[in-house]
Amino acid sequence: MAADRPRRILVTGVGGAGGFDLARSLMRLGCEVIGVDANPLAPGLGLPCITARTMVPANNPAYRDELLGLCRALEPDAIMSTVEQELPQLAAMRGLLDELGVRTWLPQAHAVEACVDKAAFCAVAGEHRIPVPRTWLPHEIDEVPDGRALVVKPRRGQGAQDVHFCSTRKQAEVLCELVADPIVQERVDGREFTADCLVDRAGRASVILRYRLLVKGGLAVVSRTFRDQQAAELVKATLAAVGAVGACCAQGFIRESGPDRIVMSELNARVAGGFLLSEAAGADLVGQALSGLFGLPVDHDRLSYKPGVYLAKYTETLAAGEQDLPPAP
Numbered sequence: 001m002a003a004d005r006p007r008r009i010l011v012t013g014v015g016g017a018g019g020f021d022l023a024r025s026l027m028r029l030g031c032e033v034i035g036v037d038a039n040p041l042a043p044g045l046g047l048p049c050i051t052a053r054t055m056v057p058a059n060n061p062a063y064r065d066e067l068l069g070l071c072r073a074l075e076p077d078a079i080m081s082t083v084e085q086e087l088p089q090l091a092a093m094r095g096l097l098d099e100l101g102v103r104t105w106l107p108q109a110h111a112v113e114a115c116v117d118k119a120a121f122c123a124v125a126g127e128h129r130i131p132v133p134r135t136w137l138p139h140e141i142d143e144v145p146d147g148r149a150l151v152v153k154p155r156r157g158q159g160a161q162d163v164h165f166c167s168t169r170k171q172a173e174v175l176c177e178l179v180a181d182p183i184v185q186e187r188v189d190g191r192e193f194t195a196d197c198l199v200d201r202a203g204r205a206s207v208i209l210r211y212r213l214l215v216k217g218g219l220a221v222v223s224r225t226f227r228d229q230q231a232a233e234l235v236k237a238t239l240a241a242v243g244a245v246g247a248c249c250a251q252g253f254i255r256e257s258g259p260d261r262i263v264m265s266e267l268n269a270r271v272a273g274g275f276l277l278s279e280a281a282g283a284d285l286v287g288q289a290l291s292g293l294f295g296l297p298v299d300h301d302r303l304s305y306k307p308g309v310y311l312a313k314y315t316e317t318l319a320a321g322e323q324d325l326p327p328a329p
Contacts, residue, residue, distance in 0.1 A: 007290070010034040010076035010102075012083050014044025017219050017273035017313065019082035023047060025279070025286040026080075034074055043316075058086040064093060071100050078103035078293050080247075082270050085156065087112045105293045107269055111243035115269040119155050119183050121242070128241035130234065131260035133185040138176045141184065144169045149187035152179055161218070188263050190253035194220060195235040196271070196278040196285055198303060199245045200292055206303035207232045208278040208285070210311075212251075220274040221313045225281045225305055228254065231262050238264050247271050247289040277311035 009026050013019035014035035023033045023044050035042075035050040038057040045052035051074065055066045063086075071079075079102055081090055090097075091112045094104055106112060114120045122135040133151075136144050144150065146168060152175040153163040164175045165187060176182045192212040199205045209231055214222035235250050249272035252264040271285075278285050284302040292298045 006030050006032050007078070007294070008032040008034065008074070008076045009290075010036060010071070010074070010079045011044075012036045012079065012081045012086055014047070014050075014082075015039050015042025016082060018271045018275065020044040020047075021273075021276050022080060022082060022271055022286065023050060025276075026290075029287060029290065031290075034070075034076055036070070058083060058089055063089060067093070068096060068100070071097065071102050075100075076102055078105075080271075080289075080293070084116055084268065084270065087116055087269055103293055105246035105289075107243050107245045111245075112269055114242045115244070115248070115267050117155050118153070118157075118185075118266055121267055122185075124242055125238060125264060128237065130238050130241060131263045133188050133263060133265060135186075136184045138182060138184070141169065141173050141176065144172060144184055149189075151185045151187050152176060152182050153185070154179055155181050155183050163218075188253045188255070188265065190255035190263070192251065192253055193226075193231065194223070194272050194274060195231070195250045195252075196275045196283070197235065197239060197244070197248050197250060198285060198288055198292070198298060199239055199248065200298040200300070201245065203240065203245075204298075204300060205236045205239050205244075206283070206288075206298075206300045207235045208281065208283050208303070208305045209235075210274065210277050210281075212274075218273075219313070220272075223274050223277045223311050225277060225307050225309045227307045234262050234264065238267055242267055244269060246292060247285065249275070274311065274313065276313075277309065278305060280311055281305040281307075281309040 009031050011023045014023050015037040023035050026033050033050050035044045036053050040054045056062050091106050091109050114124045122132045125132045150166050150172050152172050162179050166172050172184045194210055196208040210223040210225045212220035248269050250267045254262055283305040288298045
């Protein structure tokens with residue numbers, strides 16, 4: 001990176017809440033942002049001052065070559081992905097990106113897999129005695145107790161897509177025919193929360209807790225920060241068990257009854273869609289993630305936060321009518 005220019009960060013998934021807000025936060029910190037999305041009408045591509053590009057999604061065979069071509073053409077200093085399905089590819093491309101001078105900050109391949117695959121996450125968490133929902137694969141459907149509240153969802157889903165609730169094993173069996181690569185889980189009652197996390201290169205983690213008070217399409221549109229020492233410690237244990245590094249987020253439930261007061265439901269190796277609340281509550285989440293990304297120390301004192309801070313998200317109109325589409329790579 002030239003010393004006389006700002007850091008240039010390539011942010012993927014700027015059509016989603018996490019990528020959109022991450023791009024804006026980085027620009028507020030003085031970074032140049034290359035915003036990338038598979039959808040040419042993704043709202044983040046219309047942000048002022050962004051360098052907008054489209055490219056194929058991660059499941060396209062051309063993804064690797066297109067991303068490398070984009071990096072050669074635009075010379076970003078680093079990539080920050082907010083798309084779950086990209087993470088295994090980016091982890092596998094780490095060496096190639098290093099050769100181009102493009103930094104990444106992702107966990108090892110086994111940890112990425114546990115973050116992307118919900119069945120793998122539950123298996124790893126279970127090995128470390130971390131409470132998670134009981135989980136079954138389709139071929140284990142006969143083991144599901146009947147008369148239980150259940151959830152059928154994709155193993156590798158994001159944003160609550162194709163998530164279905166049911167109350168019988170037979171219903172779950174039918175839903176497994178409709179959902180691609182599904183898992184079946186017991187439905188956990190309780191107060192749902194997200195933990196915005198940053199794990200430094202020495203393994204030290206900072207955790208900001210927020211309740212998901214109103215959720216639409218998997219995104220917490222109304223949230224409130226809170227403190228709970230037991231929840232924070234369980235989140236840290238989950239991060240350590242999986243091997244998470246960098247900016248990530250975890251979700252779980254706090255229950256009033258049951259054998260385990262707190263149950264963890266997933267861990268993602270990316271920023272959450274509602275991470276702005278953590279920043280509004282005083283945590284320098286993006287700034288410290290940038291420091292760690294570029295090999296500088298993470299100042300955990302700057303990741304402290306105030307409980308009782310609310311955030312409400314809303315839909316913003318960025319453009320209407322005719323619009324020039326960003327170029328493909």
